[in-house]
Amino acid sequence: MATAVKKLRKLEHPSSGAAATMVEAIRAGIWEEMERDPTVFVIGEDVGVYGGAFKVTEGLIDRFGKERVIDTPISEAAIVGAACGAALMGMKPVAEFQFIDFISCGFDLLTNYAAKCRYRWGANIPAVFRGPCGSGVRAGPFHSLNAESFFLNTAGLKMVEPSTAYDAKGLIKAAIRDPDPVLFFEHKKLYRLPRLREELPEGDFIVEIGKARTAREGRDISIITFGAMVLTALDAAEELEKEGLDLEVIDLRTLAPLDKDAILASVKKTNRALILHEASLTGGIGGEIAAIISQEAFEWLDAPVLRVASIDTPVPYSPPLEDYYLPQVKDVLDTARKLAAY
Amino acid sequence: MRISTKYAPRKVADGQPRSCIKDTSLTHEQMLELYRYLKLTRLVEERIVNLYRQTKVVGGVYRSLGQEATAVGSAYALRADDFITPIIRDLGACFVKGIRPREILAQYMAKAWGPSGGKDLNVHFGYMDRGFIGPISHLGDMIPVMTGILLGARMQQKDIVGLAYIGDGGASTGAFYEGMNFAAVQRLPLIVIAEYNYYAYSTPTNLQTAVRNLAEKAAAFGIPGYIVDGNDVIACYEVTKQAVDYARTGRGAVLIEAKTYRRKGHAEHDDQRYVPEGEIEYWEKHNDPVDRFERFLLDQKIATKESLEEITAEVTREIDEDSEWAESSPMPEPEGAVYGVFDNSIVPPAFRPRVLEK
Numbered sequence: 001m002a003t004a005v006k007k008l009r010k011l012e013h014p015s016s017g018a019a020a021t022m023v024e025a026i027r028a029g030i031w032e033e034m035e036r037d038p039t040v041f042v043i044g045e046d047v048g049v050y051g052g053a054f055k056v057t058e059g060l061i062d063r064f065g066k067e068r069v070i071d072t073p074i075s076e077a078a079i080v081g082a083a084c085g086a087a088l089m090g091m092k093p094v095a096e097f098q099f100i101d102f103i104s105c106g107f108d109l110l111t112n113y114a115a116k117c118r119y120r121w122g123a124n125i126p127a128v129f130r131g132p133c134g135s136g137v138r139a140g141p142f143h144s145l146n147a148e149s150f151f152l153n154t155a156g157l158k159m160v161e162p163s164t165a166y167d168a169k170g171l172i173k174a175a176i177r178d179p180d181p182v183l184f185f186e187h188k189k190l191y192r193l194p195r196l197r198e199e200l201p202e203g204d205f206i207v208e209i210g211k212a213r214t215a216r217e218g219r220d221i222s223i224i225t226f227g228a229m230v231l232t233a234l235d236a237a238e239e240l241e242k243e244g245l246d247l248e249v250i251d252l253r254t255l256a257p258l259d260k261d262a263i264l265a266s267v268k269k270t271n272r273a274l275i276l277h278e279a280s281l282t283g284g285i286g287g288e289i290a291a292i293i294s295q296e297a298f299e300w301l302d303a304p305v306l307r308v309a310s311i312d313t314p315v316p317y318s319p320p321l322e323d324y325y326l327p328q329v330k331d332v333l334d335t336a337r338k339l340a341a342y
Numbered sequence: 343m344r345i346s347t348k349y350a351p352r353k354v355a356d357g358q359p360r361s362c363i364k365d366t367s368l369t370h371e372q373m374l375e376l377y378r379y380l381k382l383t384r385l386v387e388e389r390i391v392n393l394y395r396q397t398k399v400v401g402g403v404y405r406s407l408g409q410e411a412t413a414v415g416s417a418y419a420l421r422a423d424d425f426i427t428p429i430i431r432d433l434g435a436c437f438v439k440g441i442r443p444r445e446i447l448a449q450y451m452a453k454a455w456g457p458s459g460g461k462d463l464n465v466h467f468g469y470m471d472r473g474f475i476g477p478i479s480h481l482g483d484m485i486p487v488m489t490g491i492l493l494g495a496r497m498q499q500k501d502i503v504g505l506a507y508i509g510d511g512g513a514s515t516g517a518f519y520e521g522m523n524f525a526a527v528q529r530l531p532l533i534v535i536a537e538y539n540y541y542a543y544s545t546p547t548n549l550q551t552a553v554r555n556l557a558e559k560a561a562a563f564g565i566p567g568y569i570v571d572g573n574d575v576i577a578c579y580e581v582t583k584q585a586v587d588y589a590r591t592g593r594g595a596v597l598i599e600a601k602t603y604r605r606k607g608h609a610e611h612d613d614q615r616y617v618p619e620g621e622i623e624y625w626e627k628h629n630d631p632v633d634r635f636e637r638f639l640l641d642q643k644i645a646t647k648e649s650l651e652e653i654t655a656e657v658t659r660e661i662d663e664d665s666e667w668a669e670s671s672p673m674p675e676p677e678g679a680v681y682g683v684f685d686n687s688i689v690p691p692a693f694r695p696r697v698l699e700k
Contacts, residue, residue: 068497078521089491118685178688
């Protein structure tokens, strides 16, 4: 009886009405797209009965069946390749990497096949490749990756990373409807963070890919960031407000193609830019953003463009090590104060 | 599972010339069509070499000389709505799937009228409506892609099969294993033709794999394996036809190994210094797929010398005409490079950014 009730509950449309966590928001987004479009399907490791390592796909198999929720062998090349093939047939695969770290095993097919098909022969690949990214959860060197800079230099892949439940739902729905391949990064630390719970509007909505959002308006310094670091930036902004510094926080949401207009508009307003990201500093997306700002807003700058990022090491496991590795609120405070004083 | 050797190469008595198997359901008309595709493949490649020597081909030239029967015979076993994904040694399979010589010639010459508009080379293009998906250079990748085509087709309730080609080199890649394994688990109608042609670039097969026959790899996936004489076009057709019938009735994937021989180097520039003396000449003299099929057609009185010459003349005329067409194509406009990374109605074309302009 209890199982039957549980099953019934699962079959109900998830998270309507009540405040949703990010994981519920993503699930609801996929669920709704599968309801409205029979070509949408889910593929990945343990996504079926188990519901995925983080339960993003929980309940989908009960509602949509194993034909549309496909458990695969441990074969990321097969997952990406099969998603590409099905997408060529007009299907809309939502492929899961159990952890985004394992995207390296599908790298070849993503960068050489998915990314280049439209350019080479006009065949688009409307597929979403999603999975949990990010550090700060004591998961060590192989379950903590932020992968965006590996793909930033590949033309043909869009990249998205939400930092709110609303954006997560709106962006996953937009990614599924997008005619081109989208890498969808979900910061695992945000999945069930109570602070991010929010009531989502009833009915269909999307968040447009390619558009940043202003997470906090301010006059003095622009912090350009995304993912879990948006929260770090907002915490720092609150601290600095006490010192009379008014920070603007730009949440990029889409990492490729970058919303240059939003970045430049903010920097031209505040005249100071701090780029904050969780991946290692060298070769990170921050360098690209800094180059855009210095090329296109040089005359508006009152100080050098500064970056705060993780140190150039693998992600260490032990809490003191990982905390040192990651940018903390204090690092943002120190850097912002220097920028203000420059 | 046991490997079927029904269509495997057979020993011939000394001095006895090789022909083709006689047990076939092919009509005389179909066999003459097969002959036409074999000649078309060989002569188009010769034309490409001529154009290469005239420096009209921009990139490398890859030949399938000596192994044309594998591509032609196997692809001929498909229905029009089935899919193929060839490798570079399967030009004949492209023609069977309806690709025209002019498209291949324009691709080699990097012309605007080629199917990729100059963005990619040789057989690297595709037509979903013709069931043709060109390969990429990363060997093995097309196996999981074809698996996905079939997965999509199954969800759409289409009973198509997919034929993917791989070489003795490509069968060493991880993507090959992952794709075959997934197709086998899902019982998808994937047929893989593994061409044992002795060399992957310069590397002999004994440095590529420790199995004697590539078909033995079928055991790893729990699917049937076949060995076929890759230089017998009828055997290639028959074995693939069996596999197609097996796969289309929902019984799953099949691996077919075609024993053949690559008589040219990896590409036209390759001096083949790694090939033992006399080996190429042996295959040319005793085991050429076109010679064997000609002998068969004449011995069986399916064709006369004159009728075969007529087919060759017709093929040559087609190539002349298509070659002229391809040469008359303009090169692509340079600015064409910026389009088509994404849907350009959503993301603008990738123009070079203008800097320091007020």
